Amino acid sequence: xxxxxxxxxxxAGWFPPFLEEVAEQAKAGERPKVWxxxxxxxxxxxxxxxxxxxxxxxxxxxxxxxxxxxxxxxxFRVRKKYDAIFAWGAxxxxxxxxxxxxxxxxxxxxPLVVLYxxxxxxxxxxxxxxxxxxxxxxxxxxxxxxxxxxxxxxxxADRIVSPKWVVDTEFFDPALAKPDPDDPxxxxxxxxxxxxxxxxxxxAALDGTGVRCHIAGSLVAGMDDRWRxxxxxxxxxxxxxxxxxxxxxxxxxxxxxxxxxxxxxxxxHPSDTDNGISCMIEAFSMGxxxxxxxxxxxxxxxxxxxxxxxxxxxxxxxLRAKILELIADPERSEAMGRQxxxxxxxxxxxxxWVAALTEVLDGVVR
Numbered sequence: 340x341x342x343x344x345x346x347x348x349x350x351a352g353w354f355p356p357f358l359e360e361v362a363e364q365a366k367a368g369e370r371p372k373v374w375x376x377x378x379x380x381x382x383x384x385x386x387x388x389x390x391x392x393x394x395x396x397x398x399x400x401x402x403x404x405x406x407x408x409x410x411x412x413x414x415f416r417v418r419k420k421y422d423a424i425f426a427w428g429a430x431x432x433x434x435x436x437x438x439x440x441x442x443x444x445x446x447x448x449x450p451l452v453v454l455y456x457x458x459x460x461x462x463x464x465x466x467x468x469x470x471x472x473x474x475x476x477x478x479x480x481x482x483x484x485x486x487x488x489x490x491x492x493x494x495x496a497d498r499i500v501s502p503k504w505v506v507d508t509e510f511f512d513p514a515l516a517k518p519d520p521d522d523p524x525x526x527x528x529x530x531x532x533x534x535x536x537x538x539x540x541x542x543a544a545l546d547g548t549g550v551r552c553h554i555a556g557s558l559v560a561g562m563d564d565r566w567r568x569x570x571x572x573x574x575x576x577x578x579x580x581x582x583x584x585x586x587x588x589x590x591x592x593x594x595x596x597x598x599x600x601x602x603x604x605x606x607x608h609p610s611d612t613d614n615g616i617s618c619m620i621e622a623f624s625m626g627x628x629x630x631x632x633x634x635x636x637x638x639x640x641x642x643x644x645x646x647x648x649x650x651x652x653x654x655x656x657x658l659r660a661k662i663l664e665l666i667a668d669p670e671r672s673e674a675m676g677r678q679x680x681x682x683x684x685x686x687x688x689x690x691x692w693v694a695a696l697t698e699v700l701d702g703v704v705r
Contacts, residue, residue, distance in 0.1 A: 341379045343704050346391075346414060348426040348433055349375075351406050354386050370590040371507035375427065377693045380700065383421070385410055391417045407431030415439050418449040422704045423475075426453040430463055434470045441473030450475035450703035454696075457612040459487045468492050475703045478696070480504050481613040483636045500699055503639060504616050505692035508683050510590070511624035516598030526666065527551035527582075529600040531593065535614035537606040537632065537653065542583060544658040550666060551582040552604070555593055597625035602647075602665055602672045607632040609652050613639060619647075624683040628675035630661050640687075646679035 349358060356364075362373040375382070385391060387406060389398065391413055401409035410432040414424055418440075426433035433453050440451055451474050458467050458479070464487075471477070471494045478500055479485040485501045488494040519525060530541055533556050545552055579585060588596060597603065603622035605615045613636045620640060622629050631641055633649035641647045648665070650657045665672045 343380050343422040343700070344420065345378070345380045345382050345700065346417065346421040346424045347375065347382055347384045348410055348414060348424065348429040348436075349384060349386070350428040351387075351431075357386060357388075358384050365507075365510075368510075368591075371510040372689060374505055374507075374689055374693055377689065378697060378700070385414060389413060391420075405431075408435060411435040411439065421449065423700055424449060424451045425700065426451065428454065428456070430455060430458075433474075434463070434466045437470035437473035438466075439473070441470065452476045452478065452699060452703055454478040456481060456484065456616075457610075457614075458484055459491070459611055464492065467494075471498070474498070476500060476699050478502070478699060480639070481616075481636055482639050483611045483613075487611065500695070502692060502695035503686050504613075504620060505689055506617075506620040506624045506683055506687045508624045508688055511594055511597070511621050511683075513598055513626045513680070516595050516625070519595075519599050525551060525599070527553070527600055528602055528604055528662065528666075529553050529555065529596050530604045530606065531555040531588075531596075531618045532605070532615055535608045535610050537608050540653055540655050540658060541604055541606040542580065543655040544662060545583055546580040548580075548659060548663060549582055550662060552584075553596055554583070554585045555588040555596060556585075593621070594625065597622055597627055600627060601669065602628040602630060602676070604658070604662065605629055605631040606658065607634050607637065607652070609634045610636050612636040616640060620683055620687045623679035623687070626676040626680040628665070628672050628679055630658070630665065640682075644675075646675050646682055 358373065361370065362376050364370050365372045383390065393401065393413055401413065407429065414436050418424060433451065437451055440449065453474055455477065458464060471492060477488060477494060477498055479488060480501055480503060482501055485499050488499055489496050528550060529552060530538070536556055538554055538556065605619055607615055615637065619629050619631065623646060629641055629647035631637055631647060631649055632652050634652060641649065643649055648661055650661050
């Protein structure tokens with residue numbers, strides 16, 4: 340229903356820059372595409388500019404509130420102007436909004452659709468247990484999280500859809516990557532990300548192997564303290580094994596790193612959601628196999644021996660053995676990489692994802 344008006348809540352982490360600025364960067368080829376703007380609706384994104392037009396007094400009140408609660412209050416105020424509300428993450432705003440819709444009896448008039456990835460953690464699960472009746476449809480791509488919602492929170496299965504995640508295969512395209520100008524034939528691997536990453540085990544696995552690896556990520560206090568104090572913000576090699584470097588990269592630089600790598604390693608702490616899925620499917624899109632920690636949440640994309648391999652959690656010896664095994668067998672890793680690219684195009688492409696969300700939103704609007 341292309342004439343439908345949709346109010347969009349996004350995580351405060353999007354801005355600055357604002358979401359439309361991110362979309363412009365994507366048009367310039369600086370980062371992957373923002374799929375939101377492919378949805379065929381009249382979209383209004385609610386951010387701290389409050390383009391929905393609250394009064395000066397209301398803005399003053401919002402200024403005293405935590406930003407997510409201000410978003411929830413404003414979305415509730417303007418709900419009748421829209422055919423549906425769509426929350427892309429933004430649990431801190433959308434869960435209070437769902438509670439308001441439930442207990443005021445307005446949920447049928449203004450359907451709320453939410454896209455979440457991790458609902459089983461702590462306070463979110465407790466709040467969602469009471470808030471879900473105010474939500475028309477939960478989009479939960481991780482199958483483990485969808486199962487949790489049904490079995491532990493009592494959400495009816497017909498309120499949940501689980502499309503596979505999305506990657507911009509046109510941005511993460513091997514044909515666009517640049518080779519290493521210093522050593523185009525060098526053999527290396529890489530890793531990336533921040534949340535729930537077990538980089539300490541990866542670093543231990545690489546120690547003494549001589550394998551080149553760049554880790555484009557961040558260490559999280561309390562999880563990787565062994566290495567956190569030894570790493571500078573710019574990726575200095577203090578305390579790292581020979582050949583291992585560390586530091587964040589731009590999306591374009593990340594694309595080049597994937598292309599230079601024989602395969603990608605995704606070391607994870609155990610969890611019941613698909614932490615690292617973005618890195619995984621980006622690597623797939625770049626035609627790279629993935630070596631991933633076997634955790635309950637990561638079972639929706641990687642097929643053992645087809646597009647990658649699993650290793651046990653927190654097992655540096657097993658990870659080292661798998662890395663050296665694939666380094667020594669480039670034909671095998673390349674074959675898995677070809678399968679990975681095919682999977683990215685057929686099951687994680689942008690058009691498929693947009694079509695799935697359009698079907699959901701059309702359904703609630705009807």
